[in-house]
Amino acid sequence: MEANWTCPFCALLCDSFALEGGPEALALNGSTCPRARAGLAAHARPEAPVAFIDGVAVEPAQAIAEAARRLARWRQPLFGGLGIDMAGARALFKLAARTGAICDHADGEPLAQGLRALQDRGQFHTTLAEIGARADVVVCVGTQATARYPEFFRRCGLDRADGPCTRLVFLGAEPPEDVPGALAPVRIAGSGDLFADLQQLAALLGPAPCHESDPELAGLARMLGEARYAVLVWEPAMLRRHGALAAEMLLRIVMALNRGTRAASFALGGSDGAATVQQVFTWLSGLPLRTRFGRAGFEHEPVRFAGEALLADRAVDGLLWTWSFAPGRLPPATDLSRVVLGPPAMGSRLREGRVANQCVFVPVATPGVNAAGHLFRGDGVVVPLVAVRDDGVPALDRVVAELLVGLEEPE
Numbered sequence: 001m002e003a004n005w006t007c008p009f010c011a012l013l014c015d016s017f018a019l020e021g022g023p024e025a026l027a028l029n030g031s032t033c034p035r036a037r038a039g040l041a042a043h044a045r046p047e048a049p050v051a052f053i054d055g056v057a058v059e060p061a062q063a064i065a066e067a068a069r070r071l072a073r074w075r076q077p078l079f080g081g082l083g084i085d086m087a088g089a090r091a092l093f094k095l096a097a098r099t100g101a102i103c104d105h106a107d108g109e110p111l112a113q114g115l116r117a118l119q120d121r122g123q124f125h126t127t128l129a130e131i132g133a134r135a136d137v138v139v140c141v142g143t144q145a146t147a148r149y150p151e152f153f154r155r156c157g158l159d160r161a162d163g164p165c166t167r168l169v170f171l172g173a174e175p176p177e178d179v180p181g182a183l184a185p186v187r188i189a190g191s192g193d194l195f196a197d198l199q200q201l202a203a204l205l206g207p208a209p210c211h212e213s214d215p216e217l218a219g220l221a222r223m224l225g226e227a228r229y230a231v232l233v234w235e236p237a238m239l240r241r242h243g244a245l246a247a248e249m250l251l252r253i254v255m256a257l258n259r260g261t262r263a264a265s266f267a268l269g270g271s272d273g274a275a276t277v278q279q280v281f282t283w284l285s286g287l288p289l290r291t292r293f294g295r296a297g298f299e300h301e302p303v304r305f306a307g308e309a310l311l312a313d314r315a316v317d318g319l320l321w322t323w324s325f326a327p328g329r330l331p332p333a334t335d336l337s338r339v340v341l342g343p344p345a346m347g348s349r350l351r352e353g354r355v356a357n358q359c360v361f362v363p364v365a366t367p368g369v370n371a372a373g374h375l376f377r378g379d380g381v382v383v384p385l386v387a388v389r390d391d392g393v394p395a396l397d398r399v400v401a402e403l404l405v406g407l408e409e410p411e
């Protein structure tokens, strides 16, 4: 059906698989990726787009007008979810600037942890293509990699017999069973404290001799020092709270290695529009998410402006939840007034779960399924998405643009 389909369901944005079947039965060909299959199953059949106000079905234009009225009344809105593409992010930025909103992604915590490590330490980052072309040692730190990014090893070419990679190591994580190709993964159990293990590894790679070191970590330090190009793969969502310290240590190891050889890090994250909205907001304002667009200018508070905390503390009085991807990613439970822009099936779930009160819902399309769009891949490459069918549902940026117009109209 669609030969050049790009999968939108994680930040790897795989573009070498095809879709089979008609518009009512989207089936993946070329991969058994469970994440993609689940994503396609959630959008398998077009669902009638129903807008509603407090559970009562209305025309989309009515719902948008009411959403604009409620937005105008909120003194401190939170824009959460942010599972959106580039055009959606650009449109939402304008709305946030107009309403003084604070913006945070649904996966804002790992996003903030990765960013903090980058701000504090800087990084040598690599791309999927460069791993496939140059990396001879790949170390997955605290992550199985394929548990949440099922095609990662294939995307890096680790299944190729003629690829450069000869060693695949897992530090502080069990190797998955489905490592492709002929590579025999090596497991280093470590102490169970990833930060302590990384600290020891950093010391082993430092100038001073390190006494009483873990023999496996000492062996890993030698392997890294002898590698032509080592890549340390990590996953911010797998780090515990305050995992930025571990991330910082990992980036420090990469820097130490670059004094004598070549090494880089690769962060698995940024799915569901997280990398996209972070990039777009940063290039438009100079500041990342967890920023308030207030009258006094932009305020960036990476801890205080965490979406969950703002809701728990009732530091905001309204929630605009925007989510174009999995319809099951509902807004967090709150008794605050909500405006929700989501796939049609999200509206059904809100009504079935009887959480549609105090809620205006407007259906929007999903990039890569029933809308075209662009997303940032986890390694920073912008990837176009094609629509595989037209369900007559508007793209999110169009709805946001109408909300902006509605805000300018007198009550």
Ligand code: SF4
Pocket: 007, 008, 009, 010, 011, 012, 013, 014, 031, 033, 034, 035, 036, 149, 150, 151, 152
């Ligand atoms: S790994 Fe991610 S992008 Fe690739 S097919 Fe699976 S869900 Fe889609």
